[in-house]
Amino acid sequence: MQRRSPFIMNKVLILVIDGCAPEYITPEFAPNIHRLAKQYGFVKTVKAVVPTVTNVNHASILSGKFPSETGMVGNYYYNPITGEEGYIEEKGFMKAETLLQAYRKRGLKTAFLTVKGKLLGVYGHAADIGISVQTPDASLLKEYGLPAPPAVSSLESSGWIVNAALAVIKKEDPALVYCTTNDYGFHHFGPEATEAQLQIRQIDEAVAAIHEADKERQIYITADHGMNQKHYLLDFQQLADEAGLHIFCLAPLKDRYRENHVYQEGGILYLFLKKPEEKDALLALIQSRPEIEAVMSNKEAAEKLHLPLHGIGDYVIFAAPDCAFGELGGTATLVTDASRTHGSLYEQEVPLLAIHPAAPEEAYQYSKDIAAVLFKSI
Template identity: 90%
Template sequence: MMNRVMILVIDGCAPEYITPEFAPNIHRLAEQFGFSKTVKAVVPTVTNVNHASILSGKFPSETGMAGNYYYNPVTGEEGFIEEKGFMKAKTLLQACRKRGLKTAFLTVKGKLLGVYGHAADTGISVQTPDAPLLQKLGIPAPPGVSSLESSRWIVEAALAVIKKEDPALVYCTTNDFGFHHFGPEAPEAQLQIRQIDEAVAAIHEADPERQIYITADHGMNQKHHLLDFQQLADEAGLHIYCLAPLKDRYKENHVYQEGGILYLFLKKPEENEALQELIHSRPEIEAVMTNKEAAERMHLPLQGIGDYVIFTAPDCAFGELGGTTALVTDASRTHGSLYEQEVPLLAIHPAAPAEAYQYSKDIAAVLFKLLV
């Protein structure tokens, strides 16, 4: 039987952020009652995809979630993924509800509540706050979504929910606004981690036997070279559609929707050779895979990832640059590539030994076995 659980996903938290220096309580508790290690996020390293996997224990090939944005090449329909219906795998929230266990889903970004939180008994979002619910739980009104305070607020809200509702499963996720703007060496990022650390210590004190897993949906890295591949292809006369899996409404996090992966939909098969030549001519592009290769190697669903998947080199990202093909900048911290797969996992009273967890999704994979 599954014991009481909290899964805390610190959005965009590369391992370099959550060090013993800035998260002393979490590291102390993990050392005393569990473990700390580095695991992998799934590809692409973007929000929707990894929450799907962390909630289900499955790779994207089974969740059907390939990005924050979708494109239908048959109808031309496209849009942000912000509501239920895209997720194909059963989540821990659904499994707990089926067994009569109380659950809570807390998030800064409203879209996650729409996509995954419908099965939760209690749902709280900074972006779309439920004022009567917050009043009932004694939680103050939230700060703005795009603020350094929002992450502390949502973890402290989780503490209030645990004290008043005692859910069997609490799933809580922050916002990566701070890490998009500040590296691990910045006081702002260090303060955010300290605040989360203090809140986790308070949660453990309030419920000492609760399993607590602290991980991230993806890492975060500085990118200096941005490439607009859609603009490049258009100028070359190629008929393709570039889908950026990272693309979402939170442009304050990535002004150019910049990320390290693109799905390429080839509208005219006879242009395949010219497309290959263009891809291989750009040093910003490190790897290219057919959809079948990407599905096999990266555990991606075949549907929705185009004909080719391309990945950037470490210091590069694809972006929407507004009419130019390339840009050099010091102002981009982002994710999406193969270089943001490394994420932390700190566990307090884990359900299995450290070696059972190789991916962040393995948190749910282990817990599902206890729900059978």
């Protein structure tokens, strides 16, 4: 590997391939990325933060901080005092400084490109250039010579957004480009599927073109979370209601992209206990279900998983490897072959392929360490 002086600050691209478990981005289907990373950096696996969902991990990748400092604990929120609940799609939830904000303070140009429009709302307000497949700005498409984007829920949207990043880099040469895709393809197709391989090939070709356009740019390719097949779904809210318990189940994965997870199914739940006297009955119900692998109090989860106490309920439950929690519409259980999802501890392993990294390989143990290292140099 060729190493350059750590004192030279190079321009940066962080590419987050949504839902890309390490098994997807192999040398066979991403030959350019692997070649460049091995020549100028490294290829390894690192950890995502928990819960392994989109909003939480983008907060950490952008800030270099755990959720205990970002305050981001899901794609959805619930206020037990007011009963208010809703999707997290706008600024105000993120508590830590992002790289976008830090670069802007130093007068450096930044760009934020995303397939999912919500991420532009939550994080992209600090960027000089913001492009979304979901909410395209016609003037920006014209300025960068971009065709109309494909549908968000398509196999083409991820390749489109990375090519948009290429166009922005060629014209604007931003100091920091943050680009993220959509996990639609990986929710529906495993690593062995032609459709998933095509998505990776499109990204691989675009990254090669970005490197060719700016050979000195640092490039980090990672994922916000992994993805696994699940066959057994459990509606714990339905189960608790049937048992006469008064709780609110918050699914951190829950978002508007129902085409990705029809039942909002994910591997972790936050349980808000409305009547403290039902604690023992709730724990007994949890322990009676084989779909549930573990339960932690909020204090235990905060300590072990670097989560804030606020927003994660009284208890956190974790699904077994082949299981997920979902909103099943009147039934407590469902057996299916059609669910590929994330959220649990089993989707914590993600790839990290680095080209011209700012630090040696051992400095990166979590995906968030990309930002943690970069913050030291700006």
